[in-house]
Amino acid sequence: MVTQTVALAPARPPRWRKWWAVFNLHLQDSFAYRAQGIVWILTDTVPTITLPLMWLAAFGNRQVLNGFTRTELVAYYLCMSVCANLAQAHPWEIAHDIKDGKLSIYLTRPFSYYWFNFASNVSWRLVRSLMFVPFFGLALLVLRSHLAWEDFHIGWTFWVSLALAHVLSYQISWCLGQSAFFLVEVGGLFEFYYMIGGFLAGQMAPLQMLPKVISQIAHMLPFSYVLWFPVNIFLGRVPQASVAVGLAYQLCWIAVTAMLGQILWRVGLKRYTAVGL
Amino acid sequence: MPAILAEDLTKVYVSHQREPGMLGAVKSLFVRRNKEVLAADRINVSVDGGELVGFLGPNGAGKTTTLKMLSGILHPTSGRAEVLGYRPWERRPEFQKQFSLVMGQKNQLWWDLPAEESFLLLKELYEIPQSDYQKRVREMTKMLEIDHLLSTQVRKLSLGERMKCELVAALLHRPRVVFLDEPTIGLDVVSQKRIREFIALTNRQEGATFILTSHYMDDVRALCERVVIIDHGRVIFDDALSRLVTQFTHTKQLRLTFSVPVEDSEISCFGKLTQREALSAAVEIPRELAPKVAAEMLARLPVVDIEITDPDVEDVIRDIFQRKETAPTVAQEEAV
Numbered sequence: 008m009v010t011q012t013v014a015l016a017p018a019r020p021p022r023w024r025k026w027w028a029v030f031n032l033h034l035q036d037s038f039a040y041r042a043q044g045i046v047w048i049l050t051d052t053v054p055t056i057t058l059p060l061m062w063l064a065a066f067g068n069r070q071v072l073n074g075f076t077r078t079e080l081v082a083y084y085l086c087m088s089v090c091a092n093l094a095q096a097h098p099w100e101i102a103h104d105i106k107d108g109k110l111s112i113y114l115t116r117p118f119s120y121y122w123f124n125f126a127s128n129v130s131w132r133l134v135r136s137l138m139f140v141p142f143f144g145l146a147l148l149v150l151r152s153h154l155a156w157e158d159f160h161i162g163w164t165f166w167v168s169l170a171l172a173h174v175l176s177y178q179i180s181w182c183l184g185q186s187a188f189f190l191v192e193v194g195g196l197f198e199f200y201y202m203i204g205g206f207l208a209g210q211m212a213p214l215q216m217l218p219k220v221i222s223q224i225a226h227m228l229p230f231s232y233v234l235w236f237p238v239n240i241f242l243g244r245v246p247q248a249s250v251a252v253g254l255a256y257q258l259c260w261i262a263v264t265a266m267l268g269q270i271l272w273r274v275g276l277k278r279y280t281a282v283g284l
Numbered sequence: 285m286p287a288i289l290a291e292d293l294t295k296v297y298v299s300h301q302r303e304p305g306m307l308g309a310v311k312s313l314f315v316r317r318n319k320e321v322l323a324a325d326r327i328n329v330s331v332d333g334g335e336l337v338g339f340l341g342p343n344g345a346g347k348t349t350t351l352k353m354l355s356g357i358l359h360p361t362s363g364r365a366e367v368l369g370y371r372p373w374e375r376r377p378e379f380q381k382q383f384s385l386v387m388g389q390k391n392q393l394w395w396d397l398p399a400e401e402s403f404l405l406l407k408e409l410y411e412i413p414q415s416d417y418q419k420r421v422r423e424m425t426k427m428l429e430i431d432h433l434l435s436t437q438v439r440k441l442s443l444g445e446r447m448k449c450e451l452v453a454a455l456l457h458r459p460r461v462v463f464l465d466e467p468t469i470g471l472d473v474v475s476q477k478r479i480r481e482f483i484a485l486t487n488r489q490e491g492a493t494f495i496l497t498s499h500y501m502d503d504v505r506a507l508c509e510r511v512v513i514i515d516h517g518r519v520i521f522d523d524a525l526s527r528l529v530t531q532f533t534h535t536k537q538l539r540l541t542f543s544v545p546v547e548d549s550e551i552s553c554f555g556k557l558t559q560r561e562a563l564s565a566a567v568e569i570p571r572e573l574a575p576k577v578a579a580e581m582l583a584r585l586p587v588v589d590i591e592i593t594d595p596d597v598e599d600v601i602r603d604i605f606q607r608k609e610t611a612p613t614v615a616q617e618e619a620v
Contacts, residue, residue: 024408025408025409025411029405032394032397032401036396039437111390112385112392115375115380116409117410280358280359
């Protein structure tokens with residue numbers, strides 16, 4: 008009897024394998040940068056401890072300041088630092104790849120640079136958060152006399168808002184990073200973004216404490232949806248009805264920045280491939 | 285169908301010009317003067333599958349620009365190109381999986397990780413089956429003698445070792461077309477030789493098409509039967525390396541050894557004296573006159589040895605480039 012062998016075309020490996028490989032490589036690369044990462048985290052930990060201490064001094068004899076109790080204020084900054092670790096993306100890598108011409112190499116590969124960078128960001132967030140744990144412990148230790156578990160919310164709305172914040176922050180970075188297509192020097196722009204963006208995201212002070220006009224402006228801009236919004240859900244300061252509105256805002260800003268990112272990519276790449284930076 | 289085809293491929297860069305000094309800086313805020321640089325000027329090249337072609341030219345001649353257009357990194361200003369039947373700048377994954385670009389001056393591997401990690405990523409991106417991947421890494425790293433370095437961080441490797449890893453990374457997915465932009469730049473002679481052998485073998489065994497740019501004539505001599513010389517964005521020569529000398533030089537060298545000392549004037553009446561020692565001399569004479577002059581010299585001078593040679597390829601190429609810098613010359617008119 009003749010056995011027939013059927014020549015089968017090799018099955019294409021599943022997509023997740025590519026993703027895992029990209030993610031895995033970035034994870035390892037992030038660990039290679041652990042020493043530098045610790046320095047960055049230290050610079051982030053300092054305000055996490057000093058800003059609440061400053062506010063606590065301002066309390067004096069009062070029990071409530073601008074609607075915040077001591078416990079709430081401390082919780083605000085602690086939660087802010089956790090969210091910043093998990094959600095806040097940075098535009099530097101994209102800008103460097105464009106400036107150094109490393110983008111050219113990615114352009115010849117059969118994998119999208121956008122998603123490649125997205126995976127890089129996710130893995131760096133994870134590694135960073137892991138490295139942040141001891142520093143968070145330190146912050147808890149320093150602020151221990153003002154810690155108490157109040158009516159905080161860590162239900163699904165918090166996590167969804169945090170996940171959307173992560174995507175939104177990445178989109179903002181993606182747009183900002185692409186400014187390197189058009190500007191010779193991007194450092195100044197990024198510094199400006201960190202200052203204004205951080206301020207409007209409530210990283211310096213809760214938006215409730217700012218003059219009304221400024222906080223209203225902040226609520227319209229995307230930055231507050233990266234940090235302030237999830238942090239306030241956690242504090243239980245966003246009414247149920249407003250949560251849906253906030254999530255909708257996040258989605259809207261993701262859509263807007265995605266569109267902007269697409270336009271920048273198309274125009275920027277045309278420039279890049281025209282000039283051959 | 286040729287593997288690589290370029291028709292009138294042209295690239296014009298626009299750069300902004302600015303006068304020097306503070307005044308110039310302020311002026312440039314309002315008025316921008318643009319300068320157009322013709323980096324590639326109607327390049328026509330056709331390369332068949334399995335060929336190994338050398339792109340030569342001085343810095344800024346347009347070699348890298350051409351390679352970048354053929355790999356889809358640059359969009360041409362005008363003209364047409366096809367690589368394996370694809371238009372490169374559409375950057376289709378089907379095309380990208382079949383070609384590779386190595387830039388000697390750019391690092392494609394992850395700097396802080398062992399080279400093997402980069403290989404593993406590429407394996408997934410290019411969908412290389414596990415068995416094929418293992419075999420390929422084993423073979424290539426053995427041939428390049430870097431099999432013991434795979435778990436060393438890339439940044440701790442020497443330039444030569446790193447370049448070898450880059451080559452392995454670029455060839456893992458068995459590309460049908462490979463562009464090598466100065467793969468041996470800055471390497472020691474031993475590494476250069478090893479890399480040359482590796483490229484030659486890959487070209488022979490796998491039938492991949494290679495375009496190589498290099499500043500080292502040794503690379504070109506060892507690898508390329510055919511060379512394309514690009515200068516000021518134009519192809520000024522496209523033929524077998526052996527024909528380069530005959531096309532660009534119209535002279536031959538006569539090297540003479542004498543039995544007794546001879547006066548300069550007795551030799552210089554035959555041609556241009558280029559070298560002189562007590563009992564020897566070299567004379568440059570028009571190619572077509574060489575046999576006649578040599579015969580005459582043998583008859584009239586106390587010659588014990590005579591040698592008729594072509595100028596060295598390296599000298600010829602240097603000559604072409606130097607001439608081109610001053611004014612368009614015969615060479616260009618010939619090529620047009």
